Amino acid sequence: MTHSIAILGASGYTGAELVRLIATHPDLRIAALSGERKAGQPMAAVFPHLRHLDLPDLVKIEEIDFSGIDLAFCALPHATSQAVIKELPRDLKIVDLSADFRLRDPAAYEKWYGKPHAAPEMQAEAVYGLTEYYREEIRAARLVAGTGCNAATGQYALIPLIKAGAIDLDEIVIDLKAGVSGAGRALKENLLHAELSEGFHAYAAGGVHRHLGEFDQEFSKAAGRPVEVQFTPHLIPANRGILATVYLRGEAGAIHDALASAYKDETFIQVLPLGEHPSTRHVRGSNFVHIGVVADRRPGRAMVIAALDNLTKGSSGQAIQNANLMLGLDEAAGLMLAPCFP
Structure with missing residues (x-):
């Protein structure tokens, strides 16, 4: 079964890395890409190294129809991410690559990021995304918080x-x-x-x-x-x-x-x-x-x-590893690319 995914914040480095890895993933299909400042542009114009791929153009988040999306990768800056995620459909699986849901204690978030958390009820729901240590919790999660690299x-x-x-x-x-x-x-x-x-x-x-x-x-x-x-x-x-x-x-x-x-x-x-x-x-x-x-x-x-x-392992690869678990797929799917050397 092929799963449809969206990448929010696809015009950044982690968004481009998600696209690169998903391009050879056997079970994921990119259905939507957002990039607020680059909305309306093709990914080939933003990242020419991806021009060989058949990808949807970048759009604003509010233009995405999430009814056919199985999982969204949120590659937005912290603070922006929490504001966006709390408005997404409650049945949508989400892997957040920002810092917004990594810390379980709202007071700790405020200490390290300088402002109160805008979605503390979702902060409590999030599972920390260090895959090898939270594997079973990630399988059952709706929202996974990717770690800092x-x-x-x-x-x-x-x-x-x-x-x-x-x-x-x-x-x-x-x-x-x-x-x-x-x-x-x-x-x-x-x-x-x-x-x-x-x-x-x-x-x-x-x-x-x-x-x-x-x-x-x-x-x-x-x-x-x-x-x-x-x-x-x-x-x-x-x-x-x-x-x-x-x-x-x-x-x-x-x-x-x-x-x-x-x-x-x-x-x-x-x-x-x-x-x-x-x-x-x-x-x-x-x-x-x-x-x-x-x-x-x-x-x-x-x-x-x-x-x-x-x-990769510090961000987008980890995110796909977690998404694989959340969707019931082989954990290593799309991730066995050998390192690039020299």
């Missing part, structure tokens, strides 16, 4: 270790590097080529990055007590990819064993042999996560290094 990377590296008691929970440092597409497609002076290329800088340092809300929520849940990590993201002059180096107090062998055991049956998460570490170039354009463990020269300390593509 940085948040997903850190969680894949750490949740098994927290659950296994393999590390000191009070000494966790996440040093993360992210490609520029994670900042979205909107024009920003600091993302101009002359401002960004040949440079490398930290941002949101000192515990102010919004994805810390997800870390606090999910790590504390896994531990059964409050856990706060030290987290510094960096912007690198690359289009795609996230590499997180996590510094830990714990034995490298036990850490590797916990990760290997947790992910041994997971299609998209590959734990490398002990001592090897991953690169963003080896997961580019794919839904795979590579995780490595390296012992530090000091006994009792180790590093976990995780790599994923922020637009």
Whole structure:
């Protein structure tokens, strides 16, 4: 059975990534695409790399007839997303790629995003979209909240270790590097080529990055007590990819064993042999996560290094993985593309 889907916010990077992946999906058909500023234009004009596909033109959201749509991907900015989603039909399945429904506590949302949530009743309904940890809840969900791409990377590296008691929970440092597409497609002076290329800088340092809300929520849940990590993201002059180096107090062998055991049956998460570490170039354009463990020269300390593509496994690929579960499809359908190398 083919399912009809809509992509709201298809003129952004995550929208384009959804289209790219769904183009080879055996069970999904794109029935509607929205793009408020690009309404009336064909996708080929907005994203020429998709010109070979037979796609509907971009329209405004209010022009979409949702009566024949089985599921909508909402790839809109936070705050915009919650306002749109609360007006959509109640029988429509939704995968939201924004930050609007990731945090269960309305007070936490207000703390990290600076304004009260506009649809708190739906916030309580949403299932957190870290697929490998919420698989059964996602199958039964109407609304799934996609994770932050940085948040997903850190969680894949750490949740098994927290659950296994393999590390000191009070000494966790996440040093993360992210490609520029994670900042979205909107024009920003600091993302101009002359401002960004040949440079490398930290941002949101000192515990102010919004994805810390997800870390606090999910790590504390896994531990059964409050856990706060030290987290510094960096912007690198690359289009795609996230590499997180996590510094830990714990034995490298036990850490590797916990990760290997947790992910041994997971299609998209590959734990490398002990001592090897991953690169963003080896997961580019794919839904795979590579995780490595390296012992530090000091006994009792180790590093976990995780790599994923922020637009695929960190966002649009994760969204399709969750949609597959919600629609009763093969979880890996449309997502087994090999990474693009070099």
